[in-house]
Amino acid sequence: MLTVTNLTASYGAIRAVQGISLTVDVGSLSVVLGSNGAGKSTTLRSIAGLHRPIGGSVMLDGHNISKLSLHNVVRAGLALVPEGRMVVAPLTVEENLLLSRFSGRKGDGDTLARVFDLFPRLKERRTQPSGLLSGGEQQMLAIGRALMTEPRVLLLDEPSMGLAPSVVDLVFEAIVALNKQGQTILVVEQNAALALSVCDYGYVIKRGEIVVKGSPEELRENPEVLEAYLG
Amino acid sequence: EPDAGEYRIGMVSDDSGPIASAGQSYHQGADIAIAEINSKGLAGEGVTLVLDVKDSGSDAARAVQAMTQFGSDRKILATTCCILSSIAAAVSPIAASNEVPLVIYGATRSSLPQEPFVTSVVALPGPQEVQMSERIASELRPKKVAYFLSGDNDIFKTRALAMQEVIEKSGAETVAEITTLSADTDFTGPATQGIATNPDLIVVMTTQQPTVGIITALRQRGYEGMIVTSEVLSPPAVFKKSGDTIAGIPFALSFQPGVSDSEAAVSFIEAYKAEYDALPDVYAAQGYMAIQFIAQGIKSLDGKPTRQDLANAMWNTTEINVNPYGGQAMESGQARTPSTLIVNWTKDGEVKFWEKP
Amino acid sequence: MEALLDFWSAYSAAIAFGLVNSLFALSMYSVLSAGILSFTTVVFAAIGGFAAAQVIGTFGLPLWVAFPLAGIAGGIGSAIIAAIFLKLETHWMALASLAMVLITRVTVLNTPSLTGGVMGMMVPVRASVLELTILVAIVALVFYRLHNSWYGLAIRAVREDAAAASTMGVSLRHIQLIAFLISGVVGGLAGAAMATTLQYISADTFYLGVAFTMIAGTVLGGSFHWFGPIVGAFVFTALPSVTQAVLPELQDIAKGVVLLVIMIYLPRGLIDPRARGLRKAARQRQDAAVREQDNASKLVKNAGQAHD
Amino acid sequence: MILFLEQLVNGISLGSLYALFGIGFGLVFATLGILNAAHGVYASWAAILGYFSVEYFGVPFPVAVAIGVLGGGLIAIVVDQIGFQPLRGRKSGMLGALITSIAFLIILDSLAGMATNHQSWAFPSDSFPSGMVDFGAIQVPQMQIIIILSTLICGGGIYLLIQKTRIGAAMRAVGWNAEAAALSGVNPRIIILLTAFLAGATSGLAGVLGGAATSNVSYMLGEGLLLKGFAAVVVGGFDDVRGTVIAGILLGISEVFVAQYLSTTYRDGFTYILLLTFLVARPRGLFGSRDFVRA
Amino acid sequence: MTDTSGQTIHELKNVVKKFGGVTAVNNLSMSIAKGTVHGLIGPNGAGKTTVINLITGLFDVSGGTILFNGTRTDTLEPHQIAGLGISRTYQNVRLFSGMSVLEQVLTGCYLGRGTNLFASFLGTSDARRKWKTSRQTAMHLLERVGMADRADELAETLSYGEQRRIEIARALGSDPKLLLLDEPTAGMNHSEASDIGKLVHELRDSGLTILMVEHNISLVTEFCESCTVINFGQLLAEGTPRACIDNPDVQIAYFGKKRDAHGH
Ligand SMILES: Nc1ncnc2c1ncn2[C@@H]1O[C@H](COP(=O)(O)OP(=O)(O)OP(=O)(O)O)[C@@H](O)[C@H]1O
């Protein structure tokens, strides 16, 4: 479904990702772990077209999307919940969600209702400019916005950041449920225990390279992972 | 006569910027003069003049830079410049301190000349309009007169006040004094205000743009009475723009194709027409005369002319020999008022002497 | 030698205006560096310019008395304006400052006893290039010191994020007031320098044209470091002369194109400390990476020895 | 009384021109975050193009208006793509784009100066509706009615477009952050082009109509509108078209009345002192602007 | 060090904050004891960040009073409050763009610069010495958050988690008496988060009082002495972290019914 080969990305002369390759199968849920500054976000941004990689390819369903511009990647069926949320501050919550109609992907009333079901808080705040939302509310909105485009592949960059525990549970339940329905998902998560408990496959990134990969069981046994991420 | 050879004259022009249309006229008039002087040897046997042009864009700072460069360039023998009085005031001290002769051609502020380097071929305005006002007052006997004045151009304002004095002396009542600014474009308000006072004569004494705008607005709003104005109406382009809206409106000046008939005027008009396929206006005539004035000064010298000698010669000149006005007296570096022509545009785009309608 | 002298006298005017425009640009930069887009420099310059013209013309005082007086006059003007303006927010302040420029023009035109009205004023003394250079050098020294002081740090913080800076104990008002006062003094000096360079000033001298020049110069040179405005002012002053020499008919267009190209390639101006910071960061990371590799290989070696 | 009414209409019409011009200026500022000094040039060029098409091709006035509007819009697109697009996402803030817009102001201004030979022209008086309409008490020039109506229609239309439609939401989104908008599948490029075109077109409309009504088609036409349009936008409160329209009209009325009842010499000074007082009293403009970022 | 715990350093009394129709903080009273780490938790949108904004003066209160060491602060400007010794970090990292990491922290040291602006402008020897001291302080703080080797880099080139650490160092620059941390460990993994926790304890031991907003409950239970839970801007529970978490209201509002707080 999503095949990333030898992805290399840099910010000017600063190299952030060097030759990452990973494969996310249809309907699978993969997780990426790594410490601060490892290059997790850069990897996701480069896959989604939010950052232009300098090398490597990103294949979605056999099509190379690494040269597409951001909105075309979204239209091709890949959605990102970015680090820092990037909600459109001047637009209301509802406008933010409905903007997805431009993706040409469904995002019908049903999806909107589903998003509001998942995050009742957003429904309460639907007419508020999203820049005025609390941090966690914005995070919910960012997730909701990605869902609105009804993507085939969903990339989440630390979805639990800033969310209260009950909402974290909800989000992960939703992720699992979506995955069960056949949604392909790649998630970066700091809450490693939680992430490893739901995923099919995991990667650990260090200094822009993949250093460990394997099934959740294998990762859990890895001493490095144990020490840094599971405590 | 001076030694044969090439002498350079620096011109700080206004080819771009807000007054470019007039600036180009001056520049073209000067070019005509150069050609004529060189072909007829007016500056002496074997003497050719070359015009070195720097555009100021009507910006004082740029004009100052240009004048400084001319002043320090030893090849430049004399300079000429300036439509705007403010720029003239800024460059005059530079010419004086660099000891290079400067002939001012457009700026109408008084007391610009400085002995001996700075001279002016512009007659100070006023007397011509006064003549015109006297004629109009006596021939038309207006009762109620409205004046459109310039709020940011003292020279035009002074001219208008001089006219007002004459007209009021004839017994006419001033019903309105309406001020506009040079940069204005919308005159519906002032026109409405003017018409509301029901005048039988309207005097428009402002810079070119507002003058044309005010007259157009007055006519569009249905004012059919008499209007008088200044020479700003004279360029053919103004007629081309406004058409017969401005027909029959008198203005006073010293040079106008179709009316001026001195030998110099005719040859100037012909040369200009041949070169630019258009008729020269009073601005072109001034640019022309500035160069002729310099040539006349050069011709009066011997050997290799110096800036100092040239300046002295020009300062002491009492009459510009080649001039399209049919006579141009000079006094202490300042042109005196030449003969006055009171003219108007006709409906078919010619300029004729004004007659009482 | 003579050719050299000729060259100097031909271009000394351009250099003089470059120096004068540097002062204008620095005055604008002073408030810009606090995140305020304000054209009030023109107002301060008018105050300083006419003050200098009066001091020199009417009272016959020398240049180096006129300069400080003009600076003080500009500073007083800025204190008054700051009292009104610091209530406003950024965009509104920009407009209010334009309004001030227009009000100043009307005031100048209508107070002939002070300013000569529409006729303007002649200034009998000319500042030499050397004198202007000294003036600019003094002002530049002040900006250099400011940049490297606590004020410099605080003002950059205020510009980037005023609210965050305030929770660090930086008083927004205080910093912005200082910025305005400096802008006023330097603006007053700029006006005096302009008056003694042109030797003639009028309402038109201190109008939108100079506002254009100073903002274009400031941003072109770089509005994130005090040296930027000086560079920008010189480039922007030299542009017309250069384009006139190369393409006399199209000089204005050429000037626009050069401005456009510079901004497209260097959107933050010719002097950009951030770009320098980025380059530095890149270098350091590379060094760090190399060091780490060295360490790693050393470790491997050590490990190898341990096995022995 | 009649004079008062006539002057009132003059003021409203003059102000409508400011407003019509200001709408696009404010639109680009509120959505794309650009303070566009070249906005006036669109008006100049539109008027010039309209004038040329009447003068040389004898087209009827409505066609000339259409040509001017289209021309204004297209020039705006060119300016945006060459001058503003390269700066997007490069942290140059508002100032970078302000300077490229000044560069375009210089370039397009001198080109316009060359095209018009640095002169001011006028639509021949029989080429546009130059008659007066009789309203009983007063007579009103046809052009004034056309200008006022155009402003109301454009203002209302653009207001509805921005606040009530999906495209409007996308415009605001792209202006805030093009990447964030693209995350929802919005093509920022097209939205930007549309915004630029709308701005150029309304500026162009103001240019042609104003050029005809005041008999002044010149390369300096836009310059006069720029400051007034800017004032209208600020007083109205940046992101509200309704504010721009109201403020623009008020500005026109105040100008005409100050000139009529006080003095033209002090007209600008007085108008701007009024404006300054207003700003100090109500620092966020007529309609205020909604805050959407938290402290 | 003397035992000052129990003595209240900071107090909110019936504080209300309304945004138009929304009441973000509703009649909230809470007090923080000197020399403790106090947790502030609650569901998303409960008003935690708003409370911090009110304390630091970025928002004006709609009602109620705020006291710091007995001084009313709700009428003061943000910089005055900072001057009293209250410092904070931001939930959405707010570093100054274009400044190096060291400069960010130096800006944090603004209050402790020890000279006035004019002396610093003149560069008197005293001012230079103080400047050097401030630099050393800043470097020291960077060491404490583990970012000293990045001192010369532009802060905006750091990753999210790295930026958070700079924020903490910057907030410590003013040598505050009360430190407000808004989700300091968001975006950090387990070991990184406990490093921050340890830092917090070190700071407390050196006499600082800390108010910490956190969603990472294990961190709260491990490192906070006391805790306030709010929901819809109102007080829900207060006491020791354990007591708060075991409170059934908190269980429902914060953890959702299905899950026990000790899980994972
Ligand atoms: N805009 C930028 N400019 C320069 N360097 C950057 C930029 N953004 C990130 N980097 C660098 O790239 C590297 C990887 O950053 P990235 O944000 O991908 O890390 P991450 O794994 O997501 O970390 P975190 O857990 O803190 O979010 C870091 O060293 C960071 O300093």
Ligand SMILES: Nc1ncnc2c1ncn2[C@@H]1O[C@H](COP(=O)(O)OP(=O)(O)OP(=O)(O)O)[C@@H](O)[C@H]1O
């Ligand atoms: N300026 C504002 N205008 C309107 N509502 C606001 C404003 N600021 C905050 N709110 C609302 O007030 C409520 C409290 O927000 P706050 O940021 O304090 O929550 P929080 O407890 O920090 O939540 P989180 O854990 O998600 O960060 C939110 O519902 C938010 O939408």
Ligand SMILES: [Mg+2]
């Ligand atoms: Mg990250």
Ligand SMILES: [Mg+2]
């Ligand atoms: Mg919060």
